[in-house]
Amino acid sequence: xxxxxxxxxxxxxxxxxxxxxxxxxxxxxxxxxxxxxxxxxxxxxxxxxxxxxxxxxxxxxxxxxxxxxxxxxxxxxxxxxxxxxxxxxxxxxxxxxxxxxxxxxxxxxxxxxxxxxxxxxxxxxxxxxxxxxxxxxxxxxxxxxxxxxxxxxxxxxxxxxxxxxxxxxxxxxxxxxxxxxxxxxxxxxxxxxxxxxxxxxxxxxxxxxxxxxxxxxxxxxxxxxxxxxxxxxxxxxxxxxxxxxxxxxxxxxxx
Amino acid sequence: xxxxxxxxxxxxxxxxxxxxxxxxxxxxxxxxxxxxxxxxxxxxxxxxxxxxxxxxxxxxxxxxxxxxxxxxxxxxxxxxxxxxxxxxxxxxxxxxxxxxxxxxxxxxxxxxxxxxxxxxxxxxxxxxxxxxxxxxxxxxxxxxxxxxxxxxxxxxxxxxxxxxxxxxxxxxxxxxxxxxxxxxxxxxxxxxxxxxxxxxxxxxxxx
Numbered sequence: 001x002x003x004x005x006x007x008x009x010x011x012x013x014x015x016x017x018x019x020x021x022x023x024x025x026x027x028x029x030x031x032x033x034x035x036x037x038x039x040x041x042x043x044x045x046x047x048x049x050x051x052x053x054x055x056x057x058x059x060x061x062x063x064x065x066x067x068x069x070x071x072x073x074x075x076x077x078x079x080x081x082x083x084x085x086x087x088x089x090x091x092x093x094x095x096x097x098x099x100x101x102x103x104x105x106x107x108x109x110x111x112x113x114x115x116x117x118x119x120x121x122x123x124x125x126x127x128x129x130x131x132x133x134x135x136x137x138x139x140x141x142x143x144x145x146x147x148x149x150x151x152x153x154x155x156x157x158x159x160x161x162x163x164x165x166x167x168x169x170x171x172x173x174x175x176x177x178x179x180x181x182x183x184x185x186x187x188x189x190x191x192x193x194x195x196x197x198x199x200x201x202x203x204x205x206x207x208x209x210x211x212x213x214x215x216x217x218x219x220x221x222x223x224x225x226x227x228x229x230x231x232x233x234x235x236x237x238x239x240x241x242x243x244x245x246x247x248x249x250x251x252x253x254x255x
Numbered sequence: 256x257x258x259x260x261x262x263x264x265x266x267x268x269x270x271x272x273x274x275x276x277x278x279x280x281x282x283x284x285x286x287x288x289x290x291x292x293x294x295x296x297x298x299x300x301x302x303x304x305x306x307x308x309x310x311x312x313x314x315x316x317x318x319x320x321x322x323x324x325x326x327x328x329x330x331x332x333x334x335x336x337x338x339x340x341x342x343x344x345x346x347x348x349x350x351x352x353x354x355x356x357x358x359x360x361x362x363x364x365x366x367x368x369x370x371x372x373x374x375x376x377x378x379x380x381x382x383x384x385x386x387x388x389x390x391x392x393x394x395x396x397x398x399x400x401x402x403x404x405x406x407x408x409x410x411x412x413x414x415x416x417x418x419x420x421x422x423x424x425x426x427x428x429x430x431x432x433x434x435x436x437x438x439x440x441x442x443x444x445x446x447x448x449x450x451x452x453x454x455x456x457x458x459x460x461x462x
Binding site: 011019051054058060068070072075 | 292295299300303304306307308317321324325328329332396397399400401404405422423424425428429444445447448451454455458
């Protein structure tokens with residue numbers, strides 16, 4: 001039995017016929033052709049057999065359980081989203097989520113008992129801030145404006161200090177959400193770099209296991225003071241970020 | 256994956272310093288965002304399984320497929336406003352496919368044939384296919400198990416593999432496949448016929 005070339009029109013039409021792609025007139029003509037040409041009928045038999053085999057042997061598997069959730073949360077559709085997310089930030093948070101998985105050891109346990117990684121979330125929030133139209137929800141270099149802004153938004157308004165004379169001017173503040181806990185984030189600037197400083201109440205919701213020094217190029221400095229855990233995140237050099245942390249801790253320019 | 260700022264920063268990030276003003280809630284933007292989110296939910300999220308399976312067939316493993324799908328979802332989100340309301344599954348799968356090829360190009364440059372070369376690959380293969388005279392009997396392949404079948408599909412050159420997967424596993428119609436793989440329907444038809452023939456050959460040789 002001679003076999004028609006695979007680019008032979010009649011062969012393509014047999015495949016299209018089996019795939020239900022032909023209109024009734026063409027389907028009829030192909031059916032007639034198959035009844036007259038055994039080679040085409042045999043082609044049809046093999047293709048049907050192959051399709052049955054694939055159907056029986058290769059069940060369609062679902063995506064891994066975490067994938068959908070990661071995609072959803074990375075586009076800001078679920079938890080820890082800010083009032084004004086930007087798609088640009090999504091890029092970053094997806095990238096970060098992909099990179100840091102497994103490297104961070106700070107865990108937040110939210111009410112659904114899903115451990116989440118504080119450092120990872122804060123870096124995502126920082127990047128989201130960089131990418132958003134504004135990195136802050138309240139824009140002000142005046143700590144007397146920023147501090148009261150947090151009143152009524154979170155339970156404890158944060159310590160806000162003025163570091164402008166040390167070349168770390170205050171840009172403003174925003175509320176980030178960790179798991180389901182709203183936390184205050186102050187944004188300072190050093191030259192062209194922004195620093196997100198988040199105050200996380202060190203209560204029982206947060207399980208401490210250590211902290212990464214950096215995630216995906218963003219440096220992290222963390223310290224605890226008066227029951228509050230502070231996280232400074234920036235693309236500043238680690239040394240400069242340390243200086244910032246020291247200045248913040250020792251500053252007397254407080255409201 | 257690296258993070259690259261996607262546009263020049265303005266406003267508070269610019270060297271001139273931040274504007275001193277209070278920003279209240281960005282209602283207009285929020286509505287715009289909700290809209291995008293809603294579209295993303297309607298257009299992308301229902302097809303994550305399909306996206307994952309296609310990425311898996313193209314990259315060859317689940318971990319890489321997850322990376323590709325995440326990346327592709329992001330691209331889809333970026334492009335969601337330009338999505339013109341055609342077939343959402345085909346639209347998303349075309350993004351997944353392009354993302355997978357970029358990923359392969361970057362991560363496995365030695366094993367992937369550049370997409371530009373696909374036509375050459377096809378011509379070469381069609382000659383090889385038609386040199387063979389054997390006509391495997393349908394009954395011969397019925398014994399193939401899932402692993403053999405998977406391996407045989409994995410061996411197909413990418414343009415044949417993606418076409419076969421989209422049709423015989425995912426059940427897309429020719430028009431959708433043409434859209435997803437960005438080729439004319441005639442090309443879909445010839446790729447599909449060749450893909451099936453090659454697969455049948457491989458399976459009958461396994462026995």
